[in-house]
Amino acid sequence: MQVLPLGLWLDLLGTFVFGLSGGMLAVRRELDVFGITVLAVAAALAGGMLRDIALGATPPAAFADGCYLVAALGSALCAFFGHRLIARLNKPVMILDAIGLGLFAVSGCGKALSFGLDPLPAVVLGILTAVGGGTVRDVLVAEVPRVLREEVYALAALLGALVVVLGAALDLNEGWTAAAGVAAAAAFRIVSVWRGWQAPRAPRSR
Template identity: 60%
Template sequence: MPTFPIPMPTDLTILLTVMDFVGVFVFGLSGGTLAVRKQLDLFGVMVLSLAAALAGGVVRDLLIGALPPASLQDDRYLLVALAAGLAAFLFHKPINRLGKPVMVLDAAGLGLFTVAGCSKALSYGLTPLPAALLGVMTACGGGAMRDLLVAEVPRVLREEIYAMAALLGAAVVIAGRQLDLPPVPVAVVGALAAFLLRVVSVQRNWSAPKAPWS
């Protein structure tokens, strides 16, 4: 009897859309969870959730000329971000039991948004270096906005391995594109690489180099 195997998709359209939405949700949760920790009200939770979830993608789309930004064209982005904020508001206690929830959620969003941002920049014709920088900006922009709104120094500017983890994820995507490797596995590996480097660096207290004698 003949079999009909299901082929793996060869383009990134569906995967990147899924990564975008998952990234929006986990970054929205990280913003909402931080807002609850700072004892903000429901409105403040929603504002931080929206900022964390959408700011990086909006900046990316503005810079590459993808107008209006995806989050303003498709209501689902706003709805997913608001749902994440509401989930953080209602279920912050079980989320906090996970241990360092903001860091873990932030690391997950970092990996997903890095791959989505870098891949979208490449699809708009950018060369590898600007595409990598836009991937980092997509991943770090929302977290930076979230931290600034609660008067914290953004994580991307601290000693922790943060932007470097995003750069690793972007490098995997670019290397895969240059070597003409299957795009879907490359995207998954890039997101995992950024996530794992971020989490391991926090667990082992790794930090980016500082100026000598500073």
């Protein structure tokens, strides 16, 4: 039995979780099965596609490997049939979004480092991977993307990507580093919403 690489596991998990967040948002907006599928697939695949295009890794993994589309469609089905169960969570879209944010920040930064990028561009690409799917999802339902709102969002992705860069610099175990990065980003995002933290704003002119 072939063991899948860590980066692929992170990508597929992030794809499924972000797809589930998109599907649940579609259910909340009372969209039909087609709308649920579109929103789930867009949220699931957009961030990774942006990352791969930026890296010149074409065709993007979402098109080169059918597992990504299967994961995205599977998330849509789970949202369609299991939304009542998932909705028992407190703020399910936010929690799923936070977990997906961490997974994609880590996988995006890790893939960028594996392509030979320096730490700073790798961090930027990790953030882009993390916020891309959620941005497309929010735009499709006419919401201001979360990355532009009051709640801390991109900062959580930044934290996850920084953990990956630090782990690589210290030559720490890749698996434990990835787990720590995902946990740090997701926890920071969830706590920021719970505590009402906001990113700094420019002072208003009089």
